[in-house]
Amino acid sequence: xxxxxxxxxxxxxxxxxxxxxxxxxxxxxxxxxxxxxxxxxxxxxxxxxxxxxxxxxxxxxxxxxxxxxxxxxxxxxxxxxxxxxxxxxxxxxxxxxxxxxxxxxxxxxxxxxxxxxxxxxxxxxxxxxxxxxxxxxxxxxxxxxxxxxxxxxxxxxxxxxxxxxxxxxxxxxxxxxxxxxxxxxxxxxxxxxxxx
Amino acid sequence: xxxxxxxxxxxxxxxxxxxxxxxxxxxxxxxxxxxxxxxxxxxxxxxxxxxxxxxxxxxxxxxxxxxxxxxxxxxxxxxxxxxxxxxxxxxxxxxxxxxxxxxxxxxxxxxxxxxxxxxxxxxxxxxxxxxxxxxxxxxxxxxxxxxxxxxxxxxxxxxxxxxxxxxxxxxxxxxxxxxxxxxxxxxxxxxxxxxx
Amino acid sequence: xxxxxxxxxxxxxxxxxxxxxxxxxxxxxxxxxxxxxxxxxxxxxxxxxxxxxxxxxxxxxxxxxxxxxxxxxxxxxxxxxxxxxxxxxxxxxxxxxxxxxxxxxxxxxxxxxxxxxxxxxxxxxxxxxxxxxxxxxxxxxxxxxxxxxxxxxxxxxxxxxxxxxxxxxxxxxxxxxxxxxxxxxxxxxxxxxxxx
Amino acid sequence: xxxxxxxxxxxxxxxxxxxxxxxxxxxxxxxxxxxxxxxxxxxxxxxxxxxxxxxxxxxxxxxxxxxxxxxxxxxxxxxxxxxxxxxxxxxxxxxxxxxxxxxxxxxxxxxxxxxxxxxxxxxxxxxxxxxxxxxxxxxxxxxxxxxxxxxxxxxxxxxxxxxxxxxxxxxxxxxxxxxxxxxxxxxxxxxxxxxx
DNA sequence: AGCTAAACGAGACGGTACGTCGCGTCTTAAT
DNA sequence: ATTAAGACGCGACGTACCGTCTCGTTTAGCT
Numbered sequence: 001x002x003x004x005x006x007x008x009x010x011x012x013x014x015x016x017x018x019x020x021x022x023x024x025x026x027x028x029x030x031x032x033x034x035x036x037x038x039x040x041x042x043x044x045x046x047x048x049x050x051x052x053x054x055x056x057x058x059x060x061x062x063x064x065x066x067x068x069x070x071x072x073x074x075x076x077x078x079x080x081x082x083x084x085x086x087x088x089x090x091x092x093x094x095x096x097x098x099x100x101x102x103x104x105x106x107x108x109x110x111x112x113x114x115x116x117x118x119x120x121x122x123x124x125x126x127x128x129x130x131x132x133x134x135x136x137x138x139x140x141x142x143x144x145x146x147x148x149x150x151x152x153x154x155x156x157x158x159x160x161x162x163x164x165x166x167x168x169x170x171x172x173x174x175x176x177x178x179x180x181x182x183x184x185x186x187x188x189x190x191x192x193x194x195x196x
Numbered sequence: 197x198x199x200x201x202x203x204x205x206x207x208x209x210x211x212x213x214x215x216x217x218x219x220x221x222x223x224x225x226x227x228x229x230x231x232x233x234x235x236x237x238x239x240x241x242x243x244x245x246x247x248x249x250x251x252x253x254x255x256x257x258x259x260x261x262x263x264x265x266x267x268x269x270x271x272x273x274x275x276x277x278x279x280x281x282x283x284x285x286x287x288x289x290x291x292x293x294x295x296x297x298x299x300x301x302x303x304x305x306x307x308x309x310x311x312x313x314x315x316x317x318x319x320x321x322x323x324x325x326x327x328x329x330x331x332x333x334x335x336x337x338x339x340x341x342x343x344x345x346x347x348x349x350x351x352x353x354x355x356x357x358x359x360x361x362x363x364x365x366x367x368x369x370x371x372x373x374x375x376x377x378x379x380x381x382x383x384x385x386x387x388x389x390x391x392x
Numbered sequence: 393x394x395x396x397x398x399x400x401x402x403x404x405x406x407x408x409x410x411x412x413x414x415x416x417x418x419x420x421x422x423x424x425x426x427x428x429x430x431x432x433x434x435x436x437x438x439x440x441x442x443x444x445x446x447x448x449x450x451x452x453x454x455x456x457x458x459x460x461x462x463x464x465x466x467x468x469x470x471x472x473x474x475x476x477x478x479x480x481x482x483x484x485x486x487x488x489x490x491x492x493x494x495x496x497x498x499x500x501x502x503x504x505x506x507x508x509x510x511x512x513x514x515x516x517x518x519x520x521x522x523x524x525x526x527x528x529x530x531x532x533x534x535x536x537x538x539x540x541x542x543x544x545x546x547x548x549x550x551x552x553x554x555x556x557x558x559x560x561x562x563x564x565x566x567x568x569x570x571x572x573x574x575x576x577x578x579x580x581x582x583x584x585x586x587x588x
Numbered sequence: 589x590x591x592x593x594x595x596x597x598x599x600x601x602x603x604x605x606x607x608x609x610x611x612x613x614x615x616x617x618x619x620x621x622x623x624x625x626x627x628x629x630x631x632x633x634x635x636x637x638x639x640x641x642x643x644x645x646x647x648x649x650x651x652x653x654x655x656x657x658x659x660x661x662x663x664x665x666x667x668x669x670x671x672x673x674x675x676x677x678x679x680x681x682x683x684x685x686x687x688x689x690x691x692x693x694x695x696x697x698x699x700x701x702x703x704x705x706x707x708x709x710x711x712x713x714x715x716x717x718x719x720x721x722x723x724x725x726x727x728x729x730x731x732x733x734x735x736x737x738x739x740x741x742x743x744x745x746x747x748x749x750x751x752x753x754x755x756x757x758x759x760x761x762x763x764x765x766x767x768x769x770x771x772x773x774x775x776x777x778x779x780x781x782x783x784x
Numbered sequence: 785a786g787c788t789a790a791a792c793g794a795g796a797c798g799g800t801a802c803g804t805c806g807c808g809t810c811t812t813a814a815t
Numbered sequence: 816a817t818t819a820a821g822a823c824g825c826g827a828c829g830t831a832c833c834g835t836c837t838c839g840t841t842t843a844g845c846t
Binding site for chain 3: 619620688693694696697699700701703706707709710713738740741743744745747748749750751752753754755756757758761765768769772773775776777778779
């Protein structure tokens with residue numbers, strides 16, 4: 001059995017060239033022009049090499065985005081929850097701006113077509129969500145949030161505005177808008193009564 | 197010059213067949229199989245006819261979705277804001293379930309590729325948003341929400357969770373989850389202090 | 393059932409452009425460069441159009457050769473069998489010269505790889521062989537050949553030298569060589585004793 | 589400079605495995621499946637090894653065929669020219685049967701695409717042709733053929749029928765057909781008058 | 785009611801990208 | 816240094832849809 005190639009023989013040069021090219025094509029030519037052939041040509045790599053190591057162009061892009069966004073996994077803790085959340089959300093917004101040429105936006109869009117990519121994207125999100133929850137738990141211990149605050153609700157409400165805007169191309173929220181939404185969400189989490 | 201066809205001569209039969217076929221293909225075969233050719237074949241219509249009346253397959257789908265979701269424009273007013281919002285959001289969730297074959301989800305996904313479709317989608321959303329804002333203003337007059345509540349924040353926070361889930365295929369929220377998020381948002385809107 | 397396209401809708405322009413391009417590419421670039429893509433590009437035609445109407449590149453070439461060699465079907469009858477056979481064989485030799493860029497040689501070579509093409513080639517040869525046999529029968533009636541002369545042997549011996557040379561790239565026979573072989577064959581047919 | 593490898597270091601095991609595999613793949617899977625990769629896999633040899641020692645897959649096949657047909661170089665001399673020629677031709681026919689999987693037929697077909705292989709094939713044929721001519725010269729000395737018989741004509745006419753059949757897939761001649769053609773050719777060579 | 789111009793079905797067309805195959809070159813590790 | 820293994824850049828393969836374009840054939844609106 002030899003269905004999957006031997007990773008030991010993999011060319012690091014080709015791998016990096018492909019990931020770079022994927023980001024470059026997306027940034028320069030937009031999502032629509034982002035084809036396997038364009039990536040291959042820009043990377044100076046054969047299509048075969050791409051297909052050997054990635055199942056789809058979405059997977060290439062996901063890898064590329066993941067490589068270029070490792071910082072997002074860790075959540076700062078300045079002691080000011082609102083400030084930390086704003087920093088994090090503004091980083092995400094920056095990655096999604098401009099929406100038409102954002103590799104991350106492209107991955108998300110592609111995931112709507114490819115269930116397999118959606119799965120991979122979700123897997124890749126998991127550590128970030130854990131970082132998020134950890135930060136929130138620290139806030140709970142610090143007394144910034146009540147102990148009973150629902151972290152699932154928090155995740156949806158903190159991140160929801162960004163993806164609501166993304167879905168309908170309403171334009172990404174600016175820093176002020178982020179701030180007001182963060183404040184609302186923190187207020188909600190503090191006000192919520194689990195005994196309702 | 198006769199670049200645009202005469203709408204008076206338009207075949208209603210063909211129009212309905214196309215819209216039905218678009219929904220049917222999306223539901224039966226999923227987003228990936230949703231091509232103009234598949235719609236044309238299923239509708240028993242020539243591709244030319246589709247291209248004569250719609251600029252793209254996304255536009256067909258948007259029309260089809262709009263036709264099948266006219267009820268969403270108007271917001272109920274039972275006097276209970278939380279209940280009304282839950283009803284509305286549950287309707288949206290129902291339209292997006294299952295995500296893989298939801299025509300609305302497909303339109304949103306397609307809009308990520310086609311800026312023109314994104315524009316059309318936004319235009320088509322406007323009356324719904326106005327309905328939403330109207331309902332919220334009634335809530336303000338009824339004293340359910342403070343007069344200074346930010347309707348933009350409200351829109352993002354009420355709808356955000358759905359599209360956050362959609363983007364990453366986290367699974368649509370169930371009724372209970374909707375309820376808890378709606379409650380949080382209403383609490384946030386009540387708690388927020390504009391003088392901050 | 394609609395596996396084969398409707399010939400009534402076929403574009404004559406495209407058909408001729410393809411056949412011309414096939415011959416041109418073969419003549420200009422040689423057999424090795426003769427690809428479907430090269431033909432399509434030269435013809436200003438999409439690959440799909442070629443695949444719609446021909447099963448393989450060999451079939452295209454066979455059609456092109458057949459169109460350009462209709463004259464070979466009919467055998468002259470000047471009353472001089474040797475002269476007529478030489479004329480015919482020299483025509484064939486001309487079609488096979490130079491061997492490296494001869495479309496007919498290419499068809500024959502391709503037929504070695506594609507049994508289906510070999511069949512088509514044989515079918516397309518049949519009327520020529522009938523013309524050959526008819527000419528020989530006239531020679532028999534004219535007393536130029538004995539009545540018992542074996543036409544199968546005649547076919548093999550008249551044409552054999554050309555294809556022997558072709559197979560091993562010995563160089564096509566010139567007119568003098570053709571003449572001597574024709575004379576030998578006629579002598580053989582006259583000398584043969586069926587009662588052996 | 590070390591462009592050519594050192595033959596002394598050549599692995600005889602690999603060499604034989606490659607030649608065997610070439611014949612085996614040709615016989616088992618036919619000409620179309622006969623690729624360098626298939627040979628390498630079947631031989632348990634790396635592609636690099638093949639490319640180190642042979643310029644092309646045709647060359648491999650030619651070597652393989654030559655190794656397996658050394659007997660054809662020498663012409664028997666039983667004193668009966670017709671019988672000896674029939675024996676020789678029947679041997680060739682046997683090598684070309686069945687045509688679709690005959691390695692020799694494959695070499696000839698391949699030589700139509702690769703001029704370099706055609707040259708090598710011709711070179712490899714030379715000793716056989718010399719054997720042929722020698723046999724014919726003995727026939728001349730024995731009085732079986734006239735002294736002025738044209739050996740070039742003889743070569744074309746004796747071998748021509750086989751390659752005529754091969755080119756058009758008419759089916760190889762059986763022993764009886766070989767016999768009748770040989771008899772005709774001998775008759776022609778005896779009848780020909782060089783003073784014509 | 786008949787005429788005529790459009791919209792219609794069908795589907796061929798020139799393209800672009802797809803995902804695959806085999807080529808001939810190359811790199812690596814193990815004899 | 817040659818070998819087995821196999822990744823690599825390359826280019827052609829045959830396919831799928833795209834959006835455009837004829838074709839006859841309805842069919843709707845005007846005479």
